[in-house]
Amino acid sequence: xxxxxxxxxxxxxxxxxxxxxxxxxxxxxxxxxxxxxxxxxxxxxxxxxxxxxxxxxxxxxxxxxxxxxxxxxxxxxxxxx
Numbered sequence: 001x002x003x004x005x006x007x008x009x010x011x012x013x014x015x016x017x018x019x020x021x022x023x024x025x026x027x028x029x030x031x032x033x034x035x036x037x038x039x040x041x042x043x044x045x046x047x048x049x050x051x052x053x054x055x056x057x058x059x060x061x062x063x064x065x066x067x068x069x070x071x072x073x074x075x076x077x078x079x080x081x
Contacts, residue, residue, distance in 0.1 A: 001080045008073045015066040022059045027052065 001076060005073065005076050005080075008069050008076065011069040012066060012073065015062050015069060019059065019062045019066055022055065022062055025055060026059070
């Protein structure tokens with residue numbers, strides 16, 4: 001069970017970092033913190049709707065991976081007595 005726990009912890013760390021990176025890559029929708037930190041400047045990088053859809057899909061997949069690893073860690077902690 002130790003190897004499973006270590007593997008799940010590694011997945012949590014990697015998916016957390018990847019999730020933060022993906023969230024920061026999203027284009028600001030206007031207002032809020034994105035404008036305060038310079039997100040209000042319009043840029044044409046990644047302006048494609050296909051790129052935004054793919055970024056959204058990757059973000060959801062990374063979030064689901066993170067949630068699954070957290071639940072797995074909880075189950076390992078519960079059943080490893």
